[in-house]
Amino acid sequence: MPAIRVPKEKAEPVKRKLKKLNLYDGKRRPEREENHVLLPVLDDPIVKELGYEVLEVELPLRPERQIYKNLESVLAERLSEEELSYLRRYDVVGDIAIIQIPPELEHRIKDIIWGLRKVHPFLKVIAKKGFHEGAFRIRNYSIIWGEKRLTTVHKENGVRIKVDLSKAFFNPRMKGERYRLAQLVNDGEMVLIPFAGVLPYALVIARYKRVKITAVELNGDAYRLGLENIELNRKNLKGEIEFLHGDAFKVLPELPVFDRVISPTPRGVDALALALSRAEKWLHYYDFVHEDEIESFRRRILEECRRQGKDCEVKVKKVSDFKPHVFKVCADVKILK
Ligand SMILES: C[S@@+](CC[C@H](N)C(=O)[O-])C[C@H]1O[C@@H](n2cnc3c(N)ncnc32)[C@H](O)[C@@H]1O
Known part of the structure; x- marks a missing residue:
């Protein structure tokens, strides 16, 4: 995927210019070389007309881990260090949060619900995650808080995706x-x-x-x-x-x-x-x-x-x-x- 190679001192202004032109690819991370920076750009022919060196490189995608860190720091108010270590990664699909709760945290469900709602005030449903089953790969869920539904509209990559987690894989x-x-x-x-x-x-x-x-x-x-x-x-x-x-x-x-x-x-x-x-x-x-x-x-x-x-x-x-x-x-x- 394309990237622009610019001298280190020009990286910030060029990045700003690319963002203004809607050509900067914020989904990938820039990478530093000794005296240069590789800036991720969208695959658009206009990029080649800007007069910079354009390369094809694999730049890493930005991790989406920040939200998990947020839940951990909110729950640190109520859970012990040991309990926090059992906390699993969770997903947010539209206005539904899906979390796996290991047996060691079953007694903390109320606190986890409180923490999730604090980090994501827009949530309407919180569901506990089961396993994928059968050829259609549908998971089992049990709703532990909020409205009794598993349908929602999820936004991703500029599209809206209607899902029903009880009926179809997503x-x-x-x-x-x-x-x-x-x-x-x-x-x-x-x-x-x-x-x-x-x-x-x-x-x-x-x-x-x-x-x-x-x-x-x-x-x-x-x-x-x-x-x-x-x-x-x-x-x-x-x-x-x-x-x-x-x-x-x-x-x-x-x-x-x-x-x-x-x-x-x-x-x-x-x-x-x-x-x-x-x-x-x-x-x-x-x-x-x-x-x-x-x-x-x-x-x-x-x-x-x-x-x-x-x-x-x-x-x-x-x-x-x-x-x-x-x-x-x-x-x-x-x-x-
Ligand atoms: C791993 S899921 C991927 C679904 C979708 N591409 C996504 O990423 O969300 C596999 C999908 O294949 C469907 N499926 C299973 N067997 C199939 C078959 N023989 N022909 C067509 N679809 C099938 C399932 O219902 C499921 O939706």
């Missing part, structure tokens, strides 16, 4: 990843997204790029929410989204090939051969992999490329931690021919 932690992909996609591409859920990837990409997206989802509730989400964002979308209701394993073989396929694969499902078979230039394939098996995962993908007569380059990127030593990863597969 993970707000993939915000940075969706943004990364939206930056990689080029105007004019045909993009296929199987396992599309309520359409978070499709909406974010279509928000920024003039593309034609075909998305496929089997869960009827997620499909209906996805259709609502297209309407909710219609005025702000540059790209078009066609949403198909059905089983990706039956629908994809009937579709043509696409420039890019993005497969947010449900855990435990092997859709590699299927997704690769529809990709002409790029495949982004998500899976859950033990850190010791990342290289064998990469080789498995290269093997599938060979089997399908495709010459590929594969880079595997850790996207988030899933459980100790196991990561959600994305294989970025470039198909050379």
Whole structure:
């Protein structure tokens, strides 16, 4: 992704200028070199006309951890150091907070509710997080405070996403990843997204790029929410989204090939051969992999490329931690021919 390289002493004024021009990419962090600074910029042709040195580099995404720190410092008033150490990361989806409460903190639920409401006064629901279940990857939740609902509208990357956490999968932690992909996609591409859920990837990409997206989802509730989400964002979308209701394993073989396929694969499902078979230039394939098996995962993908007569380059990127030593990863597969 692009960055501008400027001498250290010019970094601040150039950053201000880029912000004024809406070209500064605040989602990524600048990086210091000895006498220079790399400033993250948006993938926009105007950047090249500004007269600075433009590079393609991977700058780190900004961590979204600050809000967790805030809860910790608010709760420090009421909880002991030991109790604070059991506090888990939590998510805010629209006006719903979702928190995992370990047995060691069950007796502190009231304080945790108090702390969450103090940090996020706009909250209307606080729910305790259970596990993902079944092929549709829906979690169990129990509401511990507020209105008795799990529907809300979540704002992310310039789009509004209606979700119903009791009926369809949604993970707000993939915000940075969706943004990364939206930056990689080029105007004019045909993009296929199987396992599309309520359409978070499709909406974010279509928000920024003039593309034609075909998305496929089997869960009827997620499909209906996805259709609502297209309407909710219609005025702000540059790209078009066609949403198909059905089983990706039956629908994809009937579709043509696409420039890019993005497969947010449900855990435990092997859709590699299927997704690769529809990709002409790029495949982004998500899976859950033990850190010791990342290289064998990469080789498995290269093997599938060979089997399908495709010459590929594969880079595997850790996207988030899933459980100790196991990561959600994305294989970025470039198909050379
Ligand atoms: C890990 S979730 C990802 C959803 C969405 N892309 C997101 O990031 O929020 C996987 C999705 O695949 C859907 N799904 C599971 N099996 C499917 C199948 N055979 N065909 C199409 N969709 C399927 C589930 O209902 C779920 O919405």
